[in-house]
Amino acid sequence: MAEGRSRATWAEVDLSAVRHNVGVLCRLVAPADLCAVVKADGYGHGAAAVARAALDGGASMVAVALGDEGEELRRAGIRAPVLVLSEQPAASAPAVVAAGLTPTLYTLGGVAAMAAAAEAAGTVVPVHVKVDTGMHRVGADPAAVPAVVAAVAAAPSLRLEGLFTHLAVADGPSDEDAEYTALQLDRFDAVTAALAGQGVGVTLRHAANSAGAIAWARSRYDMVRCGIAVYGQPPSPSLAHLAGDLRPVLSLRSRVSAVRVLDAGERPSYGRVRPLPERSVVATVPIGYADGLARRLQPAGGEVLIGGRRRPLAGTVTMDQIVVDCGPDDPVRPGDEVVLLGRQGDAEVTAAEWAQRLGTITYEVLCGIGPRVPRVIVDPERGRS
Numbered sequence: 001m002a003e004g005r006s007r008a009t010w011a012e013v014d015l016s017a018v019r020h021n022v023g024v025l026c027r028l029v030a031p032a033d034l035c036a037v038v039k040a041d042g043y044g045h046g047a048a049a050v051a052r053a054a055l056d057g058g059a060s061m062v063a064v065a066l067g068d069e070g071e072e073l074r075r076a077g078i079r080a081p082v083l084v085l086s087e088q089p090a091a092s093a094p095a096v097v098a099a100g101l102t103p104t105l106y107t108l109g110g111v112a113a114m115a116a117a118a119e120a121a122g123t124v125v126p127v128h129v130k131v132d133t134g135m136h137r138v139g140a141d142p143a144a145v146p147a148v149v150a151a152v153a154a155a156p157s158l159r160l161e162g163l164f165t166h167l168a169v170a171d172g173p174s175d176e177d178a179e180y181t182a183l184q185l186d187r188f189d190a191v192t193a194a195l196a197g198q199g200v201g202v203t204l205r206h207a208a209n210s211a212g213a214i215a216w217a218r219s220r221y222d223m224v225r226c227g228i229a230v231y232g233q234p235p236s237p238s239l240a241h242l243a244g245d246l247r248p249v250l251s252l253r254s255r256v257s258a259v260r261v262l263d264a265g266e267r268p269s270y271g272r273v274r275p276l277p278e279r280s281v282v283a284t285v286p287i288g289y290a291d292g293l294a295r296r297l298q299p300a301g302g303e304v305l306i307g308g309r310r311r312p313l314a315g316t317v318t319m320d321q322i323v324v325d326c327g328p329d330d331p332v333r334p335g336d337e338v339v340l341l342g343r344q345g346d347a348e349v350t351a352a353e354w355a356q357r358l359g360t361i362t363y364e365v366l367c368g369i370g371p372r373v374p375r376v377i378v379d380p381e382r383g384r385s
């Protein structure tokens, strides 16, 4: 796998799992389309490989956060529509047009810059207008949407393709969360009705992230924008039971680099924080917090898999390496595979487990896997790796 590299640590990215998850989601939301969100390098998985597999699995479009990310997909040969989820700085409009991306607009200045760039390029650019129905991050206020839409309609170089919003608590477990999601969708419907009253029809309306797509049938409209579920993770623990049979796409793996036997009471690694309960085999593994294995995981009880069994960390996580307590008389040897995230035999450590221990969400765990970790693409269903 990562053989021949300077370090036996890698993240395995399973494209057959991407296609499977996209298929599960497409069947769930049909007749709505699915846009696969591949921002932040595909949530740490590798944007181009995931985009290709998602399109292959039935996604109709992909989405990114930044124009730069869209340009990178074009350079990688992705030709499908690429939606940029937030309005970009006016100065980058020519680059967005040149790359053939689908911009999101919500200010009159943004519309003017994009119209000028499209006109200069002699092309007509499809655009999506984003409405702030309650997330309060980006988007036009509902009252301002008609003016933004009118400015798009008045620009011969722009074509209004989509109208969308973003949900703040679609993954929330409480009644208050549910009421807020319903309120956001009511506001979105009111904007559509107001536009229809002015004779403006929108072909592509979308509101749902993964949580909306899974838990809020009403939010599916013409398309859903799924990120985390494409990667095989339920959007939140409270939605795990509704998420269907999503398969985790990424596993994080390494190999034991050294083994030593230490007496009971020895306290390996920085700070000497944890005494070995008995004379034990301690394995060193070349992955650390610079790779996204959070230092807080050790005091939080984090475990890794070696030989198909869970093992506690024997001491503080360092920048490049960890030590693992394998207990007495363990046959662990240098070169043995270590699973930090994923399955080994019948045992599994999930991103949700890390997230729960670390007081965060799976999104941050996955995006936190550092650039120093090579992504190894595998595709077991197609017999390639």
Ligand SMILES: *Cc1c(COP(=O)(O)O)cnc(C)c1O
Binding pocket: 037, 039, 085, 166, 208, 209, 210, 211, 225, 226, 227, 228, 229, 235
């Ligand atoms: C990131 C993002 C999504 C995807 O959200 P998930 O919860 O990962 O499905 C959808 N829409 C917008 C606007 C986003 O920023």
